[in-house]
Amino acid sequence: MDIYETDPEFAERFAYFLQNEVLQEPGQQLDSKTRYMIILAALMGCQAEGAYREVLAEALDSGLSPIAVKETVYQATDYLGYGKMLPFLHRTNELLSERGVPLPLKGQATTTLDDRLEKGVQIQAVIFGEQMKEAWKAGPINRWLAANCFGDYYTRTGLSLAQRELITFCFLMAQGGCEPQLTAHAKGNMNIGNDKDFLMRVISQCLPYIGYPRSLNAIACINRAEKEMQEVK
Template sequence: MDVKKLYETDPEFMDIFEHFAGDEVIHQKGQELDDVTRYMAILATLLGCQGQDAFRFILPQALQVGLTPVMVKEVVYQSCDYLGFAKMLPFLNIVNEELEKQNIALPLPSQKTTTRDNRLEKGANTQAIIFGDHMKEAWKNGHINQWLADNCFGDFYTRTGLTLAQREMITFCFLMAQGGCEPQLIAHAKGNMNLGNDEAFLRKVVSQCLPYMGYPRSLNAMTCIQKAIES
């Protein structure tokens, strides 16, 4: 689907949407984000709500404003833990197609920092940094908790290419955009705040992503931020 064709077939809609998403939202006083952060959040949100055509349309803009190919790939890779391989795969193909179109050699440089021997330890330590020291032992509460530590956090969160705070932000976006994950969204709102992504920042992220995921999930995300503060 060529989104650009909509300017010919649906000019009135595109005029409304472009004014709202491309002007009003971006410049709303007190809700502004720098371009790299805003586009990173939008890409993660489009992954979360499975907006493949919109992702394909936005991706070149994200690369143009300063997201590196490594940053984009890391956003997509990490989404596998929160969306599953089946939902992540089409987006990975879209990214590869765009990078090849721009003559960027693949594969990109490795961002890996763990081994099969230390991924559990480093993953649990990363969980503890985000959520508190009690997480160092949480992996012992069952095999899925162990996978969460060694795979989600040990394999992915420990990678370079994105900061830990950026990784928590995109996780927040994955969860809020797919919906139905409010308990996890509250937990990761708290995790974001622990890393310095405070309430005001998270509300800006929701605001900047609203045009791409709609009002219901945006309002739910705002509620989850408030619950994270109160818990």
């Protein structure tokens, strides 16, 4: 049922907040494709299937490509887990099929099972620094992180490296309870060009979908990351 019919007062206020305040706030705006990409990532992070399907339709209408959407969903596996990612993959495939998009989409992999670790380590070093070239040796989970998370996903085409690090920030921000990782990825984002001002705008645009507590926690993590980066310098 349409919430404008069943819950008109709520629908009116939420729409006003979203359309007249969040979207129009000076200095807090993003281009349409980036905005939809981060919101989809945030909705996966907070497990909001209903809202995800609503926003996905708007995102595709706005010009966000099916490949960009699918790459966002795939990468969620490493930060949310397969169990939490899978329903969103199904919702995405359903809507793409309804719109006549042929599946599977064109492959985006650039690594093999033989070189995924090497290339994943290289990506980690670009984002987090040269010390990551040895981090994978600390144990199996660190090795999997390099080979699977970064080697299997971050090396794929369809999204830029900056976009991949950005959606990771949104996965972590929206699911909550990952503040150490969120702080680390705030640093990673700033290291590759997604500066503090940009990340603050990302939080603002996601806030209506994830709520104030996790948004405020994300701001605190960005400030902590900035402070730690300045202390190193």
